[in-house]
Every structure is written in structure tokens, then in C-alpha cells.
Amino acid sequence: MLHATGLVKRYGGVTALDGADLELRGGEIHALVGENGAGKSTLVKILSGALGPDGGEIALNGTPTRFTGPRDAAARGIAMVAQELSLFPDLSVAENLFVTALPRRFGLLSPAEMERRAAPVLAGLGLDDVPVHAPVAGLNLADRQLLEVCRALLATPRVLMLDEPTSALPPAAVDRLETVLRQVAARGIAVLYISHMLQEVRRMADRVSVLRDGRPALRGERAGGLSLDDLVRAMLGDGAPAPAPAGATADPVAGDPERTAHDGAVPDAAALTLSHVTVPGAVTDMSLSVAAGEIVGVAGLEGAGHRAVLDVVCGLRRPASGRVTLPGGGTPRSVRDAVRQGVAFVPGDRKRFGLMLDQTVWENATAVRWLGAARGSWWQHRRSLRARAQANLRRMRFHGDIDGRTGELSGGNQQKVVFAKWLDTDPSVIVLDDPTRGVDVGARGEMHDIVRDLAATGRVVLLASTDLAELTELCHRVVVFQRGEATGELRGAELTEQRLSTAVNGS
Ligand SMILES: Nc1ncnc2c1ncn2[C@@H]1O[C@H](COP(=O)(O)OP(=O)(O)OP(=O)(O)O)[C@@H](O)[C@H]1O
Ligand SMILES: [Mg+2]
Known part of the structure; x- marks a missing residue:
């Protein structure tokens, strides 16, 4: 045809x-x-x-x-x-x-x-x-x-x-x-x-x-x-190392038992807490504690309330009642305030939350770091910033030109820039919402490794994903939501795609 x-x-x-x-x-x-x-x-x-x-x-x-x-x-x-x-x-x-x-x-x-x-x-x-x-x-x-x-x-x-x-x-x-x-x-x-x-x-x-x-x-x-x-x-290509695909998508990392997350990290002190949080129309009386070093997933059908957990931690929405406490002891009052208190937010919807498409790749990849910086310092630090952006992006198999316009990148490569710009902020809490949307299997594995490394160095990670395999591969535990309430939690050997799918769908 x-x-x-x-x-x-x-x-x-x-x-x-x-x-x-x-x-x-x-x-x-x-x-x-x-x-x-x-x-x-x-x-x-x-x-x-x-x-x-x-x-x-x-x-x-x-x-x-x-x-x-x-x-x-x-x-x-x-x-x-x-x-x-x-x-x-x-x-x-x-x-x-x-x-x-x-x-x-x-x-x-x-x-x-x-x-x-x-x-x-x-x-x-x-x-x-x-x-x-x-x-x-x-x-x-x-x-x-x-x-x-x-x-x-x-x-x-x-x-x-x-x-x-x-x-x-x-x-x-x-x-x-x-x-x-x-x-x-x-x-x-x-x-x-x-x-x-x-x-x-x-x-x-x-x-x-x-x-x-x-x-x-x-x-x-x-x-x-x-x-x-x-x-x-x-x-x-032929020269490439043969990855070992596993789960619903081929993840080169998942085949290596040393690197799957869910048997590791025993939580110690809670670093992020939500206590009796209510967001009208989304979640009711929700409590959750996440320890430093933990990767915690939230899952549910559309409108189940799991995304509101991300929103209140990022400062996108404020709870009508209850309290969110960040690792530093503060509570996020707005997005800007959350960022200042060390929260990083990697969205999959890059068109809505993402990038300055007319700026260069490296400027985008270092943008958040400069939210509160003094004027003039940009030029002094230009070279080191550029070098860091280069290193962060290389790690995600970004092959493009970091001095090129961000709008000229392919979709998946733009997503890598969104990810890189938050890596650069040295966050204490990382909130990921479909972070690998549109990213190819190889880079997806690298991004998962980066998230595991961030957790291993004491950060708190919260993840929502439409890709159930991403949740099971990456999380220590996943909290399942239904109609605005946390109705269950899967961890360790229970955390399989099959069980997660069943729990999300209501049994
Ligand atoms: N408007 C543009 N100006 C300059 N280069 C561009 C433009 N659009 C695409 N490119 C380049 O062309 C190449 C192919 O891009 P394309 O968007 O077709 O990739 P893709 O296979 O769809 O990738 P993805 O899986 O990330 O969506 C990339 O190197 C990209 O940077
Ligand atoms: Mg494309």
C-alpha cells in the first residue's frame, strides 16, 4: 500500500x-x-x-x-x-x-x-x-x-x-x-x-x-x-553487548540479580512522611513514611489517588489537611519551595513541565541548579556546568550535540535532558512520574541504574509509572491505591507484575 x-x-x-x-x-x-x-x-x-x-x-x-x-x-x-x-x-x-x-x-x-x-x-x-x-x-x-x-x-x-x-x-x-x-x-x-x-x-x-x-x-x-x-x-548493532531482557520490556539490568532492588535496603529512619494527608477529590487520610535509601512506588488506576502523593511532595498541590514533612523537616508550600528544600521532579509529560526548547541542551540540563543562583555567576561557571551536563547525559547514552537546540532532539533524547537537569541538583527527594517515557531500552536501563545509585546514597525516591515492569524492577515496595485510599502494599517476592496488576485492578 x-x-x-x-x-x-x-x-x-x-x-x-x-x-x-x-x-x-x-x-x-x-x-x-x-x-x-x-x-x-x-x-x-x-x-x-x-x-x-x-x-x-x-x-x-x-x-x-x-x-x-x-x-x-x-x-x-x-x-x-x-x-x-x-x-x-x-x-x-x-x-x-x-x-x-x-x-x-x-x-x-x-x-x-x-x-x-x-x-x-x-x-x-x-x-x-x-x-x-x-x-x-x-x-x-x-x-x-x-x-x-x-x-x-x-x-x-x-x-x-x-x-x-x-x-x-x-x-x-x-x-x-x-x-x-x-x-x-x-x-x-x-x-x-x-x-x-x-x-x-x-x-x-x-x-x-x-x-x-x-x-x-x-x-x-x-x-x-x-x-x-x-x-x-x-x-x-552487532558490536553491542547482548543485554538480558526480562519482564515486560527488555531491561538490560534486570537480568542481573545483584542489581534488582527489592531484596536490598532495610529502611531505617523515616526521611519523608505524609501524615493523615487529605487532598479533596484525590486522597483521604493518607499516611506514608519513606526512609532514606528507599525507592517506593505508588500505583493505581486513573484517579485512584496515587498521583496526588507525588503532587503534594512536589508542592504542586497542598493538602487540605494533614502534613507532608521533607527530610530537612520542612513542608513544601509551592513547587519552587519544594525545589529549594531539595525535591526533584522528573515528569514524563515533558511538553507541559519540561524544557526550554529554544535553549541549548546543556543550558536545559543545568537549569534547575540556577534557580536561586546569583546573577553573573552563570558565566563564570559556564564551563564546569557544561562539562557536568555532558557527563550526566553521556551516562544515559545521549549521543547528540549538547550545544544544539533542545527542540531539535528526538523525543527520547529530550526526556534524557529532563532527567539530567534534576540529577544536577543534588536532591534529597526524587519524585519520578513516568520518568522513562519514550526512552529506548538501553537508556532506560541506565536511568534505572542512576535511580538505584541515588537511593543507595541516601536519597528518598517516589515513583509512579504507567509501566508496571518499571515499578517492579525498580521499587523496594509499591503502595497500591483505590478510590483515594492506600489499600495494599507489595514488596520482596510478592512484587511481581502479575500481582501488581491484580492489586491495581481491585482484588
Ligand atoms: N528539527 C530538527 N533539527 C535538527 N535535527 C533534528 C530535528 N529533528 C530531528 N533531528 C535529529 O534527527 C535525528 C533523528 O531524530 P528522530 O526524531 O527521527 O528520532 P527517533 O528515532 O524518533 O527517536 P525517539 O525514539 O527519541 O523519538 C536525531 O539525531 C535528531 O536530533
Ligand atoms: Mg521519535
């Missing part, structure tokens, strides 16, 4: 694609994988008309084609869900679904007609509860992600491309998306999707292509015939 050969794309001195191929068949789910910066997003941007290639051919149903822009590609049946979400936060759900995508086609629809058309698609993705007339800004990241998929489906495409659609989704939503994509493929549509979750790729995709440094490393291999190891090897 769509066949691209020899695609080349250069950004200034960087060659993002260097002879990339892709062949998509109607009726298949085709996964595209590769390390951060391998060129995956660049490839789908070219195939959806958002970028012009510097070389290579694209054929649609056998006819050589050149797209003049995204509109042109859309008119020829190509729909794309981009990696960085593109909804208009101030517009309503319904407006986002219809007004922006194809105005000429949908511009004259009445609100009632819009709702009638959107309802079944929303329901299929489990979004039947979202308020269609409310602004999108009020939705969480997972729902916004699904809404983008919904918008793409409403355009009734022949080729549907999704750039990391599952990276922010909890497991139940991934299942729903999988069901929907199966139905879409069964109608003869070609589905291409990008993911770093290799187990999910093996389960969900019919065929897999791998990009390495902008070149094909695997071309449309049958997914069922590939092991995790095959995929990791194809991504990293």
Missing part, C-alpha cells in the same frame, strides 16, 4: 535518515523500532507529508508519489498521530476532533452531528466518559493521547501511522488501543506504529522493521519469529 525506498533526510550537519526503507501492507499492524534518535519520527513525518525528503522514493499503491504537505497526504488517505501531541488545549474535545484535522471536510458539521460521529470511535477507545464540550486542557496525558488516535480514525484513512501512541498509556488503555487497531487493520487499513515497549511490539505487531542510525536494520520481519534479543541486537 505504501512503499518507501532509500529515504534520506539531513538537518544541517545531522543525517537523520540515510537510505531508510519501509513497506506497509493493507491489513497489517507494522511496528517500527529503534534507539532514540534512530530516525523513526523523521521517517513517519516524511511518509505523512510533514517533511520533504532530501532523497528517495515513496510509492502509494505502486504509484510514485510526492506529498506537497500534510494536507495533501491526508487527502490521499494518510493519517498520522505525532509523537508530541498536537491538540489545542483551549478548544473542546469535539472541536479538536473535527475542526483542526480537515476543515473542508468537517467544517459544516453541526455539533450534534459531530457528537454522533465521534461517539462510537470515542467509545471504542474507552473515552465515552470524557466531557466532549470541555476544554482538552483538563484531560490527563493518556486521554489526550487516545484522543489524538480518535481524531486520526475519524479521517477514515487507508494508512494510519502512530508515533509512540502507547508511551503514556496504562496497561488497560494499551489493550483497548490494540483491539481498536486490530479492527482497523481488519478493514484493510495499513497500520504503522512506533514503540519502545518491545514485548508489546512482539504481541501486537504482525511485522517489524528496525531502524539503526537512519538505515534499515530489519525490514518487515514477521514479529512472531523474533525474540526480544533479536530486536535489541538489531537496534544496537
Whole structure:
């Protein structure tokens, strides 16, 4: 249905694609994988008309084609869900679904007609509860992600491309998306999707292509015939050490029993305490103590209240009653105040909380350190700051140019910068909310090692993650929430993905 050969794309001195191929068949789910910066997003941007290639051919149903822009590609049946979400936060759900995508086609629809058309698609993705007339800004990241998929489906495409659609989704939503994509493929549509979750790729995709440094490393291999190891090897190249994948995603570290967290660290004095904390609409009378050196996870379904624990520790929200006590004895009054008291916050939603995209990579990676610094000292310390940013980022396998604009980095590499900037603050409490979202398997393992090292040197770590494997691999214990209350705790040998999933879902 769509066949691209020899695609080349250069950004200034960087060659993002260097002879990339892709062949998509109607009726298949085709996964595209590769390390951060391998060129995956660049490839789908070219195939959806958002970028012009510097070389290579694209054929649609056998006819050589050149797209003049995204509109042109859309008119020829190509729909794309981009990696960085593109909804208009101030517009309503319904407006986002219809007004922006194809105005000429949908511009004259009445609100009632819009709702009638959107309802079944929303329901299929489990979004039947979202308020269609409310602004999108009020939705969480997972729902916004699904809404983008919904918008793409409403355009009734022949080729549907999704750039990391599952990276922010909890497991139940991934299942729903999988069901929907199966139905879409069964109608003869070609589905291409990008993911770093290799187990999910093996389960969900019919065929897999791998990009390495902008070149094909695997071309449309049958997914069922590939092991995790095959995929990791194809991504990293032959010279790479063979990682030992374990759990739901391939984590090179998890295979080494010395390095799994949950048998270690016996908590001593409590360093972070929440006592009888109530946040209206989120948690009620919640108490939790975390010792220095502990990595504690919080888990629950959407709205179960676990995220409010992170919010009150970061100073994003203040409890209506009860008290949060940080290791220094203070209580966080605002985000800025929490930072000053040694709290670091690594969010997965980098667009909302993250980066100054016009600044250089190293400036972003050292930004927090300078929140309270005296003027003028920046220039004096420029060199040492730059060097530290370099070292922190290298450790996460960041290969890019630290003097380049942050906005030009691939999505996963931007996430590494978010992580690095908090590492640089010497925090006493580290709050992680989906910290490895969009990060490739190799870098994910490195980031996990960094978190373990921080805990081993006496920091307190709190983690929420849509990726249950991340919770089980990293945490000493996980507190499970339901309807605003902590209903259980898993630790040691009980802390498995299976049990966590069961506990989160309510039994
Ligand atoms: N607008 C841009 N300007 C300059 N360089 C860019 C731009 N967009 C991407 N690049 C570079 O092109 C290369 C490929 O980036 P791309 O976003 O396609 O990677 P990716 O495979 O999607 O990675 P990720 O898994 O992190 O999303 C990277 O080196 C990136 O820094
Ligand atoms: Mg990308």
C-alpha cells in the first residue's frame, strides 16, 4: 500500500535518515523500532507529508508519489498521530476532533452531528466518559493521547501511522488501543506504529522493521519469529553487548540479580512522611513514611489517588489537611519551595513541565541548579556546568550535540535532558512520574541504574509509572491505591507484575 525506498533526510550537519526503507501492507499492524534518535519520527513525518525528503522514493499503491504537505497526504488517505501531541488545549474535545484535522471536510458539521460521529470511535477507545464540550486542557496525558488516535480514525484513512501512541498509556488503555487497531487493520487499513515497549511490539505487531542510525536494520520481519534479543541486537548493532531482557520490556539490568532492588535496603529512619494527608477529590487520610535509601512506588488506576502523593511532595498541590514533612523537616508550600528544600521532579509529560526548547541542551540540563543562583555567576561557571551536563547525559547514552537546540532532539533524547537537569541538583527527594517515557531500552536501563545509585546514597525516591515492569524492577515496595485510599502494599517476592496488576485492578 505504501512503499518507501532509500529515504534520506539531513538537518544541517545531522543525517537523520540515510537510505531508510519501509513497506506497509493493507491489513497489517507494522511496528517500527529503534534507539532514540534512530530516525523513526523523521521517517513517519516524511511518509505523512510533514517533511520533504532530501532523497528517495515513496510509492502509494505502486504509484510514485510526492506529498506537497500534510494536507495533501491526508487527502490521499494518510493519517498520522505525532509523537508530541498536537491538540489545542483551549478548544473542546469535539472541536479538536473535527475542526483542526480537515476543515473542508468537517467544517459544516453541526455539533450534534459531530457528537454522533465521534461517539462510537470515542467509545471504542474507552473515552465515552470524557466531557466532549470541555476544554482538552483538563484531560490527563493518556486521554489526550487516545484522543489524538480518535481524531486520526475519524479521517477514515487507508494508512494510519502512530508515533509512540502507547508511551503514556496504562496497561488497560494499551489493550483497548490494540483491539481498536486490530479492527482497523481488519478493514484493510495499513497500520504503522512506533514503540519502545518491545514485548508489546512482539504481541501486537504482525511485522517489524528496525531502524539503526537512519538505515534499515530489519525490514518487515514477521514479529512472531523474533525474540526480544533479536530486536535489541538489531537496534544496537552487532558490536553491542547482548543485554538480558526480562519482564515486560527488555531491561538490560534486570537480568542481573545483584542489581534488582527489592531484596536490598532495610529502611531505617523515616526521611519523608505524609501524615493523615487529605487532598479533596484525590486522597483521604493518607499516611506514608519513606526512609532514606528507599525507592517506593505508588500505583493505581486513573484517579485512584496515587498521583496526588507525588503532587503534594512536589508542592504542586497542598493538602487540605494533614502534613507532608521533607527530610530537612520542612513542608513544601509551592513547587519552587519544594525545589529549594531539595525535591526533584522528573515528569514524563515533558511538553507541559519540561524544557526550554529554544535553549541549548546543556543550558536545559543545568537549569534547575540556577534557580536561586546569583546573577553573573552563570558565566563564570559556564564551563564546569557544561562539562557536568555532558557527563550526566553521556551516562544515559545521549549521543547528540549538547550545544544544539533542545527542540531539535528526538523525543527520547529530550526526556534524557529532563532527567539530567534534576540529577544536577543534588536532591534529597526524587519524585519520578513516568520518568522513562519514550526512552529506548538501553537508556532506560541506565536511568534505572542512576535511580538505584541515588537511593543507595541516601536519597528518598517516589515513583509512579504507567509501566508496571518499571515499578517492579525498580521499587523496594509499591503502595497500591483505590478510590483515594492506600489499600495494599507489595514488596520482596510478592512484587511481581502479575500481582501488581491484580492489586491495581481491585482484588
Ligand atoms: N528539527 C530538527 N533539527 C535538527 N535535527 C533534528 C530535528 N529533528 C530531528 N533531528 C535529529 O534527527 C535525528 C533523528 O531524530 P528522530 O526524531 O527521527 O528520532 P527517533 O528515532 O524518533 O527517536 P525517539 O525514539 O527519541 O523519538 C536525531 O539525531 C535528531 O536530533
Ligand atoms: Mg521519535
